[in-house]
């Protein structure tokens with residue numbers, strides 16, 4: 154007998170667990186080594202407690218069931234438990250069984266030996282630009298959709314998945330994207346993916362030659378392109394978005410842009426540049442990869458539609474639920490030119506390996522029944538209120554700091570004087586703030602002069618903590634330049 158997985162069966166939650174513990178304990182007990190069975194079992198239990206696999210308070214299986222799972226005598230288990238009770242590892246009380254002792258939580262040996270690191274500063278306010286308000290996930294509407302979708306799904310939905318994604322979702326997206334984002338789609342041109350990053354990975358595996366990207370963008374996306382063996386080439390970004398007139402000089406066959414809301418600097422791509430990038434794609438046989446990560450959240454005027462509508466044969470449109478619902482769903486969609494569909498499906502493989510069928514069907518129902526539109530409308534107002542509060546707080550407490558990129562999305566950029574970003578980030582950390590500077594977003598090969606700034610995500614903190622986060626931000630920002638402060642005393 155080398156080792157055994159034990160799953161004490163048939164214990165109800167109140168009989169077998171303390172509040173907060175799982176009803177059954179899967180316990181890996183390696184009974185290998187020298188010595189009697191009893192001492193090997195004791196050693197295995199001590200190790201499980203020491204490593205934290207058996208938490209203090211966990212109820213152990215009754216002798217009988219552990220003995221039968223391990224294929225050893227009941228007496229051996231009873232003896233091992235009794236001795237561990239005497240040693241203080243376990244406690245035994247009438248009616249509550251044998252449990253791991255509350256104080257029996259020694260540090261794992263390797264951790265105990267490790268020298269203590271200085272304590273990391275606690276993050277009190279998360280203003281990273283990555284996440285929407287997680288507390289606002291529409292739990293009950295999502296559950297209603299899930300219940301309806303699972304009940305109505307045909308049996309084959311629970312068989313091996315089609316790599317294109319569920320037909321229900323592709324059909325609903327076709328209608329929704331046309332209506333809400335001006336995307337010209339058809340169900341057979343949509344491939345479901347597990348978010349934008351997955352879509353970009355699939356695409357990078359079939360593209361050839363360099364890919365042009367915005368000089369400011371996600372490093373993570375540049376590395377996806379790099380890992381596929383493609384070079385990313387930076388385009389200058391100015392207040393009209395990416396300088397697409399630079400494309401012919403880059404030798405790129407594809408360009409990745411965030412046209413609705415440049416990430417992270419915040420402006421939309423100017424209409425003339427939208428037309429120009431399509432002209433470039435048509436004349437060179439190139440491809441625009443349109444990252445529409447937060448296109449639903451526009452506050453100051455009607456949403457800026459997708460560039461894809463201008464020429465569906467030259468644009469790959471990629472959308473995602475990461476900002477609109479949750480980045481944890483890992484659900485997105487690619488709307489592809491017809492000529493690219495087979496290549497992307499070949500890259501994805503013969504069966505669906507990323508996107509779960511229940512989430513796909515749930516999202517299809519969620520969109521079809523109008524819950525997605527209702528959620529987006531509510532969230533648009535929610536984030537607009539937050540943006541307004543951010544802007545008014547800064548106008549009152551740091552009027553010398555310019556706030557940009559606020560017409561859309563869930564983040565804003567605070568412009569900082571030259572060479573002050575690093576100090577501002579240090580001050581932010583001292584005030585318990587997690588936020589980003591602009592520098593990490595800059596392409597290493599960009600010829601643009603580096604901009605100093607802070608990227609403030611205002612979606613993440615829960616409502617009750619938002620004002621405190623803004624107060625901490627105000628305290629962390631650099632004061633006005635000295636000239637401004639001394640005007641009353643020449």
Ligand SMILES: Cc1ncc(COP(=O)(O)O)c(C=O)c1O
Nearest residue numbers: 348349350416444446473475476
């Ligand atoms: C620029 C940008 N693109 C795309 C996404 C979405 O990525 P994903 O769908 O992989 O979570 C994000 C984050 O939500 C983003 O900031």
